[in-house]
Amino acid sequence: MSFRRTIRKAPKKREQFPRDNTKLKVIEYLYFKEGATRNEISKNAKIKTQSDDNFKIILNEMVEIKWLTKMQTKDVTIYTAQKEGKEALDHVKDLIKKQHPLSKLSAFREIE
Numbered sequence: 001m002s003f004r005r006t007i008r009k010a011p012k013k014r015e016q017f018p019r020d021n022t023k024l025k026v027i028e029y030l031y032f033k034e035g036a037t038r039n040e041i042s043k044n045a046k047i048k049t050q051s052d053d054n055f056k057i058i059l060n061e062m063v064e065i066k067w068l069t070k071m072q073t074k075d076v077t078i079y080t081a082q083k084e085g086k087e088a089l090d091h092v093k094d095l096i097k098k099q100h101p102l103s104k105l106s107a108f109r110e111i112e
Helices: 019-030 039-046 052-064 084-099
Strands: 069-071 077-081
Touching: 019 039, 019 069, 019 077, 019 084, 039 052, 039 069, 039 077, 052 069, 052 084
Parallel strands: none
Antiparallel strands: 069 077
């Protein structure tokens, strides 16, 4: 008698966007907004599978490079887009519009 083993496939990992793509999506979401909380940004900017801790680190990096400002109130932290971040996004959108070879990088995925 022979037994047949069933091989289980490992569950697919959810795709994570590159950090730069996440940064661009944050700026894209905040471009015309007066500000938003970390939770609002992660839900509405269509950012996939970023743990809250990793996302917090990314937002802090964006504050350090002056793409965002962070305003702390008693209960929440509000993030707003800065001129440098908006200019970076404008340059990326220009590359995509002109179909520049760099626009094929995964960092520019789903940027409209």
